[in-house]
Amino acid sequence: MMTFQLTENKKTLRGFTLLEILIAIFIFTIISIIITQALHAALNTQSSTEKSAARMRDLQMTTLLISRDLEQIIDRPIINAERAQEASLIGSSQKIIFTHGGVTNPQGELLRSTLQRTQYSLLKEHLIRTTWEVLDQAPETKAQDRELMGSIQKLDFSYLDQEGHFSSSWPAANNTTPLPKAIRITLTISNWGTFSQLYLISGAALNALPA
Numbered sequence: 001m002m003t004f005q006l007t008e009n010k011k012t013l014r015g016f017t018l019l020e021i022l023i024a025i026f027i028f029t030i031i032s033i034i035i036t037q038a039l040h041a042a043l044n045t046q047s048s049t050e051k052s053a054a055r056m057r058d059l060q061m062t063t064l065l066i067s068r069d070l071e072q073i074i075d076r077p078i079i080n081a082e083r084a085q086e087a088s089l090i091g092s093s094q095k096i097i098f099t100h101g102g103v104t105n106p107q108g109e110l111l112r113s114t115l116q117r118t119q120y121s122l123l124k125e126h127l128i129r130t131t132w133e134v135l136d137q138a139p140e141t142k143a144q145d146r147e148l149m150g151s152i153q154k155l156d157f158s159y160l161d162q163e164g165h166f167s168s169s170w171p172a173a174n175n176t177t178p179l180p181k182a183i184r185i186t187l188t189i190s191n192w193g194t195f196s197q198l199y200l201i202s203g204a205a206l207n208a209l210p211a
Contacts, residue, residue: 058149059189062127063197065148066185069118070199072102075178078117079136088178091170095121096157096183099135119143120185122155127187154188160198 016024075088076099089098097119117137119130127148132141159170159180167173170180179201186196 055149055151055189055192059195062148065129066120066197067199068102069098069100069120070183070185071202072100073098073179073201074101074115075099076115076135081137081139081141087171089170089180091157091159091183093156093158093168095119096170120155120157122152125152125190126150127152127155149189151190152187153190154186156186156188158184158186160184 073089077088078086078099080086089096091097097117099115099117101115103114103116113135115135117132117135121128121130127150129146129148130143131146132143134141158166158168159172160166160182161172161175161180162177165172166184167175167180171178172180182198182200184196184198186194188194
């Protein structure tokens with residue numbers, strides 16, 4: 001009788017050593033750091049781009065409003081809240097207040113004028129546009145402030161008289177005209193530098209309107 005002996009082949013199962021696991025964890029950590037830094041840089045770039053785009057929109061809107069207001073200045077003095085007559089335009093190097101046209105009133109349905117009293121000034125690095133509901137004001141007349149743009153380090157106005165000279169205030173000394181020929185506004189914006197624009201005053205050639 002023949003006897004068969006079966007021999008079972010045993011396979012030796014081999015796992016990772018501790019050193020191999022540590023090396024894998026180290027490589028994974030390095031890759032994770034690189035990916036995280038790249039993602040962080042991409043997010044920062046996107047955020048910076050969005051902020052720059054928003055500031056550019058603010059600047060465009062601001063210059064559009066300033067252009068619309070200044071180029072429609074007219075010679076219309078007002079009565080202020082203290083019941084004193086105030087010139088059509090009063091300006092310094094830091095602030096300007098004036099009367100201008102261009103306020104929409106479709107078909108005259110609203111009980112108000114198409115003229116408006118407006119002021120531009122700088123408050124804590126923010127350009128503020130202030131308007132009044134009526135030209136001739138009463139003590140209870142309220143002003144409305146609107147913030148146009150921030151991060152403005154400096155605001156400067158200068159006024160061109162009939163002789164072609166710029167002045168830092170208006171009415172200018174020895175000048176008899178109620179309005180300047182042009183107004184130059186200069187904005188110094190953080191991280192952007194200086195922006196300057198000259199606006200011609202079409203109302204300077206018109207006769208004064210009755211108060």
